[in-house]
Amino acid sequence: MVGSQEFIHEAHRYRKIYGGGMRQAGSLAAAGLYALDHHLQRLAIDHERAKRLATGLDALEGVQVDPNASQTNIVVADFDPTQFNVKHVVSALVENGVLGIAFSQTQIRFVTHLDLSDKNIEHAIATFNKVIGKKAF
Numbered sequence: 001m002v003g004s005q006e007f008i009h010e011a012h013r014y015r016k017i018y019g020g021g022m023r024q025a026g027s028l029a030a031a032g033l034y035a036l037d038h039h040l041q042r043l044a045i046d047h048e049r050a051k052r053l054a055t056g057l058d059a060l061e062g063v064q065v066d067p068n069a070s071q072t073n074i075v076v077a078d079f080d081p082t083q084f085n086v087k088h089v090v091s092a093l094v095e096n097g098v099l100g101i102a103f104s105q106t107q108i109r110f111v112t113h114l115d116l117s118d119k120n121i122e123h124a125i126a127t128f129n130k131v132i133g134k135k136a137f
Contacts, residue, residue: 046073049112049121056125060132073112081106096127
C-alpha cells in the first residue's frame with residue numbers, strides 16, 4: 001500500500017473493521033461459498049421459519065417483533081425493559097434449549113438455520129410462553 005502515514009493507518013483500520021485481520025478468513029469464506037453452492041434454495045425455508053418465530057414472539061405481552069421486518073433468517077425481539085431483564089431471559093431460554101444472543105439491553109437476536117426444524121421453532125415459541133409467563137425478570 002502506498003500513501004501517507006495517515007492514509008495507511010486509516011486503510012489498516014478499515015481492513016480490521018471488515019474482518020481483514022482474521023487469520024481464519026479463508027475458512028469462513030469457504031463455509032460461505034459452500035452454503036451458496038449447496039444450500040441457497042433452502043434459505044427460503046429458514047426465512048419462513050424466522051417469520052413464524054417472529055409472529056409467535058410478537059404475540060407475547062411485553063415483546064415486540066415486526067414480523068414483516070424479518071426478511072431473512074434473523075429475528076430481533078424487543079423486550080419491554082420495565083418487565084424484562086434481557087440477560088435473565090436469555091439464561092432462562094438457554095436452560096430450556098433455546099439459544100439467543102442479548103443484542104442490547106432490550107433486544108435478543110435469534111437466527112434460524114438448516115439444523116432447525118419446524119418442530120424446533122414451535123418448541124422455541126412454547127418455551128417463550130413458559131418462560132415469559134413466569135414474569136420473574
